[in-house]
Amino acid sequence: MGFQTDSIHAGQQPDPSTGAIMTPIFQTSTFVQESIGKHKGYEYARTQNPTRQAMEKNIAVLEKGKHGIAFASGLAAISAIIQMLESGDHVVCSDNVYGGTYRVFETLFKKFGLSFSFVDTSDITRVERAVTPQTRLIFVETPTNPMLTLSSLEEIAALAAEKKCLTVVDNTFMSPYFQNPLVFGIDMVVHSSTKYLNGHSDVVGGIVLTRRDDLAEKLFYIQNAAGAVPGPQDCFLILRATKTLALRMREHEKNALALARYLEKHSAVERVYYPGLPGHPQHDLAKKQMSGFGGIVSMELGSLENARKFAEAVRIFSLAESLGGVESLVDHPAIMTHASVPRGERLRMGLTDGLIRLSVGVEDEEDLLADVEQALAAMRS
């Protein structure tokens, strides 16, 4: 089936007791058993919930996977993956990962005898050099936030196969509509469903997708044993939202590309970062492993003062953390989302005080362009 047909139907059937076309919100903590140990496959809602299962199956299909294991947040999903490891194991991780991912690895999991090396995974020789006999996992985010640097899925999968370690790709930025890492031989994909999957800025959630039965079995075990499960109402909202994922992603991309092209020519903008621009250093890799370029555009405005003026002048864009919702947002990474990254480290990757990240929403293109135009004019006056 095509992506849109799957997004609307996969994992769902009309409710057998009523015919309701939408999967009900099974707002229950337990399920009545006919006799001792005789039940309909549902015992206790941490372990199984029908609304959650429908959502997990739906996204598993969209990611070209076999199993989906849902969690209460993106970070709970990432934590569950790390909980598969043993004390003494080593993880190689992209150095420009989501700040919360860096924080949970460095401040929580390190305490349990795990070690982490943060390297530029866009350069496979650096990844290879960081792998030790203790390395069990390679964790990659591509494209990265907010610099939009890509890592080669094919090269990472090949290296991991040779070194016998597992691979994880955080695919939050592209969503399953534009990139399917499992197809490239990556073992697990993780999403913050808070972002594009849900897309309406009203749920925090996470999910892991895989084709491998052995990994799914471990993850379902951790989901139940550690218990960071999402509630049924949130699962329902995400399941409803994936029905329009393709429509939303196409609009996000159309608006982002129009803005990126406009900003590229604007004299007040020093540099634009968007993988869909032919000038992006990895534009060819982007075309090879993604079917689109997404809705995030970053730009260099030259100074903190300029960034502040721009962020204060926008009217349709809102100044807020997060991304991937239908509404357009502006973020100042150095002070907002990436404040925990040491300054030297930030500057090394180009994350300056003048950098602004735009999460381009699905409002009318002309309105977004006009808003950015007037904000840049206000910045210069």
Ligand SMILES: *Cc1c(COP(=O)(O)O)cnc(C)c1O
């Ligand atoms: C937001 C985000 C996360 C964390 O997800 P939460 O749902 O906020 O816990 C992880 N990775 C990326 C790329 C994100 O943008």
